[in-house]
Amino acid sequence: MAAITHSVNFPRVIIIGGGFGGIELSKNLKDKEVQVLMLDRHNYHTFQPLLYQVATGGLEADSIAFPLRKIFKGQQNFKFRNATVETIIPERKAVVTNIGEFYYDYLVIATGSDSNFFGSRELEHYTMPMKTIPEALNLRSMILQNLEEALIETDPLRREALLNFVVTGGGPTGVELAGALAELKRHVLPKDYPELNMNDMHIFLIEGSPSVLGPMSVQAQRSSREFLEEMGVKVMTSMRVSSYDGNKIVLSDGNEIVTKNVLWSAGVKGEVPDGISADKIVRGGRIRVDEYNQVIGYERVFAIGDVAAMSTEGYPNGHPGVAPAAMQQGAHLAENLIRIITKQPPVPFKYKDQGSMATVGRNRAVVDLGKIRFQGIFAWFVWMFVHLMSLVGFRNKLVVLVNWIWSYFSYDRGTRLIIRPFNRHSMTEDTRTK
Amino acid sequence: MAAITHSVNFPRVIIIGGGFGGIELSKNLKDKEVQVLMLDRHNYHTFQPLLYQVATGGLEADSIAFPLRKIFKGQQNFKFRNATVETIIPERKAVVTNIGEFYYDYLVIATGSDSNFFGSRELEHYTMPMKTIPEALNLRSMILQNLEEALIETDPLRREALLNFVVTGGGPTGVELAGALAELKRHVLPKDYPELNMNDMHIFLIEGSPSVLGPMSVQAQRSSREFLEEMGVKVMTSMRVSSYDGNKIVLSDGNEIVTKNVLWSAGVKGEVPDGISADKIVRGGRIRVDEYNQVIGYERVFAIGDVAAMSTEGYPNGHPGVAPAAMQQGAHLAENLIRIITKQPPVPFKYKDQGSMATVGRNRAVVDLGKIRFQGIFAWFVWMFVHLMSLVGFRNKLVVLVNWIWSYFSYDRGTRLIIRPFNRHSMTEDTRTK
Numbered sequence: 001m002a003a004i005t006h007s008v009n010f011p012r013v014i015i016i017g018g019g020f021g022g023i024e025l026s027k028n029l030k031d032k033e034v035q036v037l038m039l040d041r042h043n044y045h046t047f048q049p050l051l052y053q054v055a056t057g058g059l060e061a062d063s064i065a066f067p068l069r070k071i072f073k074g075q076q077n078f079k080f081r082n083a084t085v086e087t088i089i090p091e092r093k094a095v096v097t098n099i100g101e102f103y104y105d106y107l108v109i110a111t112g113s114d115s116n117f118f119g120s121r122e123l124e125h126y127t128m129p130m131k132t133i134p135e136a137l138n139l140r141s142m143i144l145q146n147l148e149e150a151l152i153e154t155d156p157l158r159r160e161a162l163l164n165f166v167v168t169g170g171g172p173t174g175v176e177l178a179g180a181l182a183e184l185k186r187h188v189l190p191k192d193y194p195e196l197n198m199n200d201m202h203i204f205l206i207e208g209s210p211s212v213l214g215p216m217s218v219q220a221q222r223s224s225r226e227f228l229e230e231m232g233v234k235v236m237t238s239m240r241v242s243s244y245d246g247n248k249i250v251l252s253d254g255n256e257i258v259t260k261n262v263l264w265s266a267g268v269k270g271e272v273p274d275g276i277s278a279d280k281i282v283r284g285g286r287i288r289v290d291e292y293n294q295v296i297g298y299e300r301v302f303a304i305g306d307v308a309a310m311s312t313e314g315y316p317n318g319h320p321g322v323a324p325a326a327m328q329q330g331a332h333l334a335e336n337l338i339r340i341i342t343k344q345p346p347v348p349f350k351y352k353d354q355g356s357m358a359t360v361g362r363n364r365a366v367v368d369l370g371k372i373r374f375q376g377i378f379a380w381f382v383w384m385f386v387h388l389m390s391l392v393g394f395r396n397k398l399v400v401l402v403n404w405i406w407s408y409f410s411y412d413r414g415t416r417l418i419i420r421p422f423n424r425h426s427m428t429e430d431t432r433t434k
Numbered sequence: 435m436a437a438i439t440h441s442v443n444f445p446r447v448i449i450i451g452g453g454f455g456g457i458e459l460s461k462n463l464k465d466k467e468v469q470v471l472m473l474d475r476h477n478y479h480t481f482q483p484l485l486y487q488v489a490t491g492g493l494e495a496d497s498i499a500f501p502l503r504k505i506f507k508g509q510q511n512f513k514f515r516n517a518t519v520e521t522i523i524p525e526r527k528a529v530v531t532n533i534g535e536f537y538y539d540y541l542v543i544a545t546g547s548d549s550n551f552f553g554s555r556e557l558e559h560y561t562m563p564m565k566t567i568p569e570a571l572n573l574r575s576m577i578l579q580n581l582e583e584a585l586i587e588t589d590p591l592r593r594e595a596l597l598n599f600v601v602t603g604g605g606p607t608g609v610e611l612a613g614a615l616a617e618l619k620r621h622v623l624p625k626d627y628p629e630l631n632m633n634d635m636h637i638f639l640i641e642g643s644p645s646v647l648g649p650m651s652v653q654a655q656r657s658s659r660e661f662l663e664e665m666g667v668k669v670m671t672s673m674r675v676s677s678y679d680g681n682k683i684v685l686s687d688g689n690e691i692v693t694k695n696v697l698w699s700a701g702v703k704g705e706v707p708d709g710i711s712a713d714k715i716v717r718g719g720r721i722r723v724d725e726y727n728q729v730i731g732y733e734r735v736f737a738i739g740d741v742a743a744m745s746t747e748g749y750p751n752g753h754p755g756v757a758p759a760a761m762q763q764g765a766h767l768a769e770n771l772i773r774i775i776t777k778q779p780p781v782p783f784k785y786k787d788q789g790s791m792a793t794v795g796r797n798r799a800v801v802d803l804g805k806i807r808f809q810g811i812f813a814w815f816v817w818m819f820v821h822l823m824s825l826v827g828f829r830n831k832l833v834v835l836v837n838w839i840w841s842y843f844s845y846d847r848g849t850r851l852i853i854r855p856f857n858r859h860s861m862t863e864d865t866r867t868k
Contacts, residue, residue: 043578061851062495081582134853152534393848395836398836403833412829414496417476419571420568
């Protein structure tokens, strides 16, 4: 450990982003002869797989976030700066941020992904994304505010719009969000709003492809759809949103839904920092990297996780945008960085598919583990166990577990509070998405 | 219960405010022949005694808030509207709100208190109050942001200002806040910020009177001051803030403290709605009420809790602004309203002093129960037990207990997250205080 005091001579690795990939990379560089500097616009790591439970009042925001400084306490070659990256200048090996410039020997872009509105300013403005904690809290406030408003609305069409909830995108996020809304409607809201007729509340799930949970097995796709329909969600597949003006969705088949609540989970794109040339960006806004996660055409610049597209056998468009892929790349890149620094040849990355799962509601989940596939209550327990264990920090695990046990037996959601009212018109881009 | 279906004929009691008083009043009107309508600008009840733990990262905001609709689920004569009161028009028995007008037969003002800056716009603008959950979250963000900034600040005077924390007001809130900051400094921040020299961080508590915890016993005053000083807080009594420009406090003895962190807990004033004539407002911005909590000079208008000043024997300026006083008045007024409606004479209110307590830090609290006074670890357990039991809702009790136990053994605070960055300049009056 004495070497750490001389660490100024060690090469500096700057990691942009404290998501699953950035954290795993930093951890694996512990006690190695490098200086690690992590930059993130938030001072915490967000456990994105449970954001939908924050948005639907099931969990506190604080229990799925973890202070980044705390993760690395005691790691002496690690520093953190709470900073927003403005641009990268590879020629000078510099990262320009709102708090000044930092210089790297090796740069790792681990910025993850953001909502993809496919170029539509209208959808970006009127729908509610859910990629960050502030966004999930805005969503929670909006849902509750619209229910309060529905109570006092006398115009039937406007009331209908307040009570129609449309979730776009039938990936895990969309399925989980639609399921959570259906449970709110069934178990929680009737007690809170005895004045509202719950039959007037409708939940729609709109998916462009022919089935929900596209990348999962046919069994998982079929079961999750059945679960959703049992719970009262109207699932519309092979369907797209043509337009939405804040009051009315026009669908690709010409039908319309009046709604004030459109939850956007129809797509993500890599969050590429400025300074990376546009010709390096491929499908899904990801940065093209080689099998060592090095950004093609750049020296000493790497990308991992959702923001990176590594074309390998079986994954021509890059690996799936999930936590295990980011974590594997992070751990692997740590090893390769040390190899590169010590003049050994780097080792190509190989992705290990750890399976996939999604939960729809109480006792209802779907799990694919290679050839092993199961659905229902056991899948639901597996889903809970895996997510609980993946949460960073013992306190968070405990608080989430307490909430889940309590919700299971009480059929309730603990935190349906409008702490900061959502007001689209007073939102700036900054407060909305950061 | 059948009578409820005819409840339109029952007199309507409008209660403004879902604090301790309003809730107790509503609960005690359950199954009585009245219609209850509660109005609150928040959809939740705030457990104010623990706000300081939210501000210092010890508790999630959601665990000290409870949805008002949920408290009254199943109470058939109760309705809630999430509304901000604009004015009262007693001549028309009307309450004007942002969502329309409501008409009462009996009106109860239970709006509580807000921070009192004693007319100083400067103090109101530059200091941080802590009377609501959004305010406590702003405070939490500001504290953490200023620590991050101190790390990168090279100018020594500006760095000093970022690391000086001044708490104004030595009541329970100020004492608890100063103690919590001292514990952060001692146990949590050294691990999070190994680059910062913690000796550069200073915590001041400024109190105008000769001792902290003025209304408590001399033993409590002395012990709490000793506890604070042991923990490294500089306690300055018989001292006032003459001015503060956002960078420098000038004290009444002419000394100065450079600081970016001034936490305002030096005073409260009743939050009187518009429409109550100014000549009914007494010391502390409270509304003068008779011994039946009726606002003097108004018919069918009542006030309870912090906003009400009832001059009785031993309490010439009204009862203390604490939860038990509000709750006792709420329960008592419920009984009196029924008496008034059924043409029986109302009964004068009598305050039962249930004692008072404050916590300074781990194993350090002070308790006065009439003649019984004790300080230290047992007092600390009593304080925790009483506060835990007073929290509304089983889930909240459980989550708070888990957090406390975890903090006790880990010497840590779980939630030091900057979820919404605080920016004084982008704050409107509305987002700041509501």
